[in-house]
Amino acid sequence: xxxxxxxxxxxxxxxxxxVVFGGTDRYTIDPTHSTVGFSIRHLFGKVPxxxxxxxxxxxxxxxxxxxxxxxxxxxxxxxxxxxxxxxxDLRSDNFFDAAKYPAITFxxxxxxxxxxxxxxxxxxLAIHGITKSVDIDVELLGSGADPWGGYRASFEGxxxxxxxxxxxxxxxxxDTGGTLVGDTVDILLDIEAIKEKALAATH
Numbered sequence: 794x795x796x797x798x799x800x801x802x803x804x805x806x807x808x809x810x811x812v813v814f815g816g817t818d819r820y821t822i823d824p825t826h827s828t829v830g831f832s833i834r835h836l837f838g839k840v841p842x843x844x845x846x847x848x849x850x851x852x853x854x855x856x857x858x859x860x861x862x863x864x865x866x867x868x869x870x871x872x873x874x875x876x877x878x879x880x881x882d883l884r885s886d887n888f889f890d891a892a893k894y895p896a897i898t899f900x901x902x903x904x905x906x907x908x909x910x911x912x913x914x915x916x917x918l919a920i921h922g923i924t925k926s927v928d929i930d931v932e933l934l935g936s937g938a939d940p941w942g943g944y945r946a947s948f949e950g951x952x953x954x955x956x957x958x959x960x961x962x963x964x965x966x967x968d969t970g971g972t973l974v975g976d977t978v979d980i981l982l983d984i985e986a987i988k989e990k991a992l993a994a995t996h
Contacts, residue, residue, distance in 0.1 A: 820946060820986035822849040822865070828983045829867060833956075834975030846871035849899075851986055861904050863914060867897040887963045894922050902926070909933075914950075920959040927952060929982075943987055950982035 830843045849865030869891040872883050884891040901916035910933040918927045929950045936946035955976050956962075965973040 818853060819989045820851040820853075821989055822847070822851075823945070823985045823987050824848065826985040828981075830981045830983070832979050832981075834977070836973065839979075840874065842872060842874035844868065844871045844897075845873050849984075849986075861901075863899065863901040863916065865899045869895055869897050869920075888961055889921060894920075899927075918954075921961055923959045925954075925958055927954060939987075945988070946986050948982070948984045948986070950980075950984065952980040952982075954978050954980065 832839045832841045844867045846868035853861035869889045898919045903915040905913040914929045929952045931950045934947040
C-alpha cells in the first residue's frame, strides 16, 4: 500500500527543457505523451505505479539557462498502480490524504547545466502538506518539429526521495522483523513538451 506513496514523484519532473529553448520560450507538458512514474520496494521486489493527471509549464532562455524555470502540478487522486482497491487506500489519509492535499506541486529554484544534454533542476517539491528541496537529474532526449506543424522537446528525469520526509509514514511490521513497504521511492519522468504557439496544431 505504502508503495503507492512512491508516486511522490511529482513531480517533479518536467524540469528538463532549458537546454533546447531558443530565446525565452514557453513549453507546455503534453500529458498524452508523458509519464510520471515511480517504484517502491514491496517485500523483496518492487511495485510500479504512475499518476494519470498532471500539468506543467517550462520557460527557458538558451542564452542564460540558469534563469530557466519549471512549474508542475500533479493530481494526487490520479494515482494509478493498476489495482483499484490499493489506489483508493493510497488516496486515503493512510497515505496521500488526497481530499485534504489534492495537489502535488513542484517549483524550480535553480538550474545547473552539466552538459548540452544534461541538467540538474533544484526546486521545491510539496507533497502531503510538506515542502522539501529536491534535485532532479534531467537528460534531454531530443527536440524538433512534429508531424502537426508544432515543435516538441522530450526529456527524462530521475529522482529518489524518502516518503517519510513528506509525512507518509504508514507501514506494517512483518513477523520476521522487517517492513512490508520500503521508504525509498524511485521516480522516473518521461516528458514530452510542446512549444506553446504550436499547441493548437497538435494531436
